[in-house]
Amino acid sequence: MSVREGVLYPKFADKFFKIDFEADPLPVLCLYPIPAPQELNDLRLFVCGLEEQPRSISWKTVADLPRVKLKLPLICQIFNWSQEVEWEGVRLADVLDFLKIETSPDGYYAFYSRDGVYFETLSRGEARDPRVLLAYGMNGAPLPIQHGGPLRLVVPFLQGYKSVKWVGSVRAFRYDPCGIKRLLGQSPSAKLNSTWTQKYNIDLPPGRAGDPPPPAEDAGNGRVSASGAPSAGVSDADRVGVAGDGLKQSVPVALAPAITARAGSPVRAQNPEVKTQTGVLREIVAIVRSTRRMETEKALEENGVYQFTTYPVLGRGRQRGLKFPSPEDGDAAIKFLPKQLFHIFVEENQVPRVIRSLIKANRTGKGEYGDGKIFVLDAEDAVRVSTSERGVVAI
Numbered sequence: 001m002s003v004r005e006g007v008l009y010p011k012f013a014d015k016f017f018k019i020d021f022e023a024d025p026l027p028v029l030c031l032y033p034i035p036a037p038q039e040l041n042d043l044r045l046f047v048c049g050l051e052e053q054p055r056s057i058s059w060k061t062v063a064d065l066p067r068v069k070l071k072l073p074l075i076c077q078i079f080n081w082s083q084e085v086e087w088e089g090v091r092l093a094d095v096l097d098f099l100k101i102e103t104s105p106d107g108y109y110a111f112y113s114r115d116g117v118y119f120e121t122l123s124r125g126e127a128r129d130p131r132v133l134l135a136y137g138m139n140g141a142p143l144p145i146q147h148g149g150p151l152r153l154v155v156p157f158l159q160g161y162k163s164v165k166w167v168g169s170v171r172a173f174r175y176d177p178c179g180i181k182r183l184l185g186q187s188p189s190a191k192l193n194s195t196w197t198q199k200y201n202i203d204l205p206p207g208r209a210g211d212p213p214p215p216a217e218d219a220g221n222g223r224v225s226a227s228g229a230p231s232a233g234v235s236d237a238d239r240v241g242v243a244g245d246g247l248k249q250s251v252p253v254a255l256a257p258a259i260t261a262r263a264g265s266p267v268r269a270q271n272p273e274v275k276t277q278t279g280v281l282r283e284i285v286a287i288v289r290s291t292r293r294m295e296t297e298k299a300l301e302e303n304g305v306y307q308f309t310t311y312p313v314l315g316r317g318r319q320r321g322l323k324f325p326s327p328e329d330g331d332a333a334i335k336f337l338p339k340q341l342f343h344i345f346v347e348e349n350q351v352p353r354v355i356r357s358l359i360k361a362n363r364t365g366k367g368e369y370g371d372g373k374i375f376v377l378d379a380e381d382a383v384r385v386s387t388s389e390r391g392v393v394a395i
Contacts, residue, residue, distance in 0.1 A: 006080055006081070007021055007079055007080055007081055008078075008079055008080040009079065010078055010079070010186070012184075012186055013079075015031065015184075015186075015334060016029060016030060016031050017030045017031060017032055017033050017034075018030040018034070021079075021081070023146065025083065025085050025138070025139055026074060026083050026085065026138075026147055027076070027079075027081060027083075028146045028147070029076065029079070029160075030115075030146075030165075031117075031118060031180075031334075032113075032115045032116075032117045032118055032334070033115060034115070034145060034146065034166075035113070035114040035115045035116070035166050037145050037149075038114070038150055039150060040059055040136050040142070040149075040150035040151060041059060041060060041063075042059075043058075043059040043150055043151060043168075044056050044057065044058055044059070044168075045057045045059065045167070045168065045169065045170060046112075046168065046169040046170075046294070047099055047101050047169070047170045047171070048101070048170075048171045048172065048294055049100060049101045049102040049103065049172045050102060050103050050104065050107065050172045050173075050174060051102065053298060054171075054294040054295070054298065055099075057099060059151070061099075062090065062095055062098055062099065065090045065091075065094045065095065065098060066090065066091070066094065067088065067089070067090060068088070068089065068090065068091060068133065069086055069087070069088045069137075070086070070087055070131065070133065071084055071085070071086045071087075072084065072085070072087055072131065072133075072154060072156040073156055073200050074154070074156070074160050074163060075156070075159060075160055075192060075196050075200070076159065076160040076161075077159045077160075077192060077193065077196060078159065078161070078186070078187060082196065082199075082200075084200075085138050085139055086138065086139050086140065087133055087135040087137065087138060087154050088135060088136065088137030088138070088140075089133040089134050089135035089136050089137065089151075089154070090133065090134050091130055091132065091133060091134075092127055092128070092132045092133060092134055092153070093127070093128040093129075093130065093132070095134055095170075096109075096127065096128065096170075101170060101171075101172055102172060103124050103172035103173065103174070104124075104174050105124065106123075106124070106208055107123075107124050107172060107173060107174050107175075108121050108122065108123055108124065108172070108173040108174075108175070108176055108177055108210060109121065109122050109124065109127045109170060109171065109172055109173070110170070110171050110173060110177045110179075111153050111164040111167055111169070111170055112164075112167070112168055112169035112170075112171070112291060113164050113165060113166045113167065113168065114166040114167070114168035115165075115166055116289070116291050117180070117290070117291075117337060117338060118164065118165075118180055119164065119179060119180055119290070119338075120153075120161060120162050120164050120179040120180060120181065120190075121173075121176065121177050121178065121179040121210055121211075122155065122158075122162065122210045123207065123208045123209060123210035124207070124208070125205050125206060125207025125208055125209075126155070126157075126158070126205055126207075126209070126210050128205075129157070129205040131155075131156050131157060132153070132154065132155050132156075133153070133154040134151055134152075134153060134154075134167065135148075135151070135152055135153075135154045136149070136150055136151050145166075147165070148163075148164075148165030148166055148167075149166075151166070151167045152164060152165045152166065152167055153165075153167055156200075156202070157192070157197075157202050157203070157204055157205065158190040158191070158192065158210075159187065159190040159191075159192060161181050161187065161190065162179075162190050162210075169291075169294075171294065176210075177312070178312065179211075180338055182211065183312060183314060183338060184314070184336075188211075188212070189211045189212055189213055190210065190211045191204075191209070191211065191213060279347050279348070279391060279392040280347065280348040281345060281346075281347065281348070281378075281379040281380075281381070281382060281391070281392060281395070282345070282346055282347070282348050282350075282351050282376055282377065282378065282379060283343065283344070283345055283376070283377040283378070283379045284342070284343075284344040284345075284346065284351065284354055284355070284358075284374065284375070284376055284377075285341070285342070285343060285344075285374070285375040285377065286341070286342040286344070286358050286362075286372060286373070286374045286375075287313070287315060287339050287340070287341050287342075287372050287373050288339065288340050288342070288358070288361075288362045288371065288372035289339065289340065289362065289364075289370060289371065289372060290312060290338040290339055290340045292340065292361060292362045292372075293310065293340045295361040295362070296310075296340070296342060296358065296361045296362060297310070298361070299357040299358065299360060299361035300342075300344070300354070300357060300358075302357070303353055303354060303357045305344060305346060305350070305354060305357075307344075307345065307395050308342055308343060308344040308345075309342070309343045310340060310341065310342045310343070311340075311341060312338055312339070312340055312341075313338075313339050313340070313341045314336040314337065314338060314339065315336060315337065315339045316335065316336050316337060317369070317370070317373070319369055319370075337370070339372070342358075345379060345382060345395045346395070347392055351376060355374055355376075358374055359374075382394040382395050
């Protein structure tokens with residue numbers, strides 16, 4: 001058991017499922033409940049590059065990649081502690097190359113935890129740094145589950161929350177997918193301040209940084225502002241992007257009011273010289289688990305629906321968030337959870353098929369809380385900006 005002096009607790013410390021600063025060789029910090037144990041050889045990774053469909057890969061497929069042992073620090077700037085340990089694993093760049101998980105030169109990768117909620121991001125340059133590992137061992141022993149076993153990310157030159165525990169999925173993005181710490185307003189940037197970089201002689205990798213620089217008022221100490229939220233102005237959530245050629249970068253995530261119309265109103269021609277196709281348009285809004293994004297996209301495309309917009313949001317249903325027992329304070333709750341929102345515009349006769357595909361891709365069990373909701377709204381018209389075409393032909 002270790003006694004760590006100088007630990008600081010941010011105002012959102014009560015949001016964590018588990019905090020144990022006396023654990024060895026590292027403190028245990030879990031924002032969400034720890035997933036069920038799994039053997040490394042039984043692990044399957046779900047991966048997806050920019051130009052491909054999702055794949056399920058057995059860990060045994062990459063087990064023969066060169067193994068490395070590196071003594072690297074894990075630095076938690078938010079709670080003000082650090083610890084050097086010997087990590088054993090494979091370089092992330094080797095896994096990306098071997099599995100051909102490609103992104104654009106200025107692209108990003110997102111890493112999803114098997115806890116079903118947590119995820120973080122790295123720029124392409126950060127992900128390919130030789131210090132970044134997918135680790136399965138620590139100090140000569142298999143990686144314990146409380147520290148992210150059987151497989152976790154290790155990113156020694158950024159704040160510790162980027163070192164995602166219980167890695168289960170890796171996906172490439174064209175635009176910044178915005179990690180959960182920024183979405184929750186708990187840290188506007190993962191950049192380490194000079195105190196830590198000088199202590200461990202840390203150099204940042206060349207190229208694009210995965211997160212924006214810290215706000216000017218926090219740049220000196222690298223800590224979250226007193227409010228626990230990013231600086232004023234356009235929020236990180238307003239700059240979220242999406243992957244793939246068929247999806248465009250989203251603009252502000254704040255939800256705009258839905259287009260309203262009289263029930264069943266047909267699309268009307270506004271200019272006889274502009275091509276118009278009559279029909280009834282419907283808008284489908286789906287809010288689903290953030291971990292089901294890839295399955296949802298695939299289900300839509302398999303049903304011939306390629307035109308949609310999707311981005312991460314925070315939300316909750318009638319259960320008012322995620323509740324779980326806390327040994328220290330009784331019941332605890334996380335009020336808002338990461339979700340994935342889809343906007344889909346289709347002809348009226350496509351609606352039943354799209355709804356069936358959304359349900360099939362997202363239902364985890366009959367009556368299971370958190371699978372999401374689907375809304376169907378009237379849409380009066382659609383206009384293609386480049387040609388002024390209107391109605392069904394515009395989508």
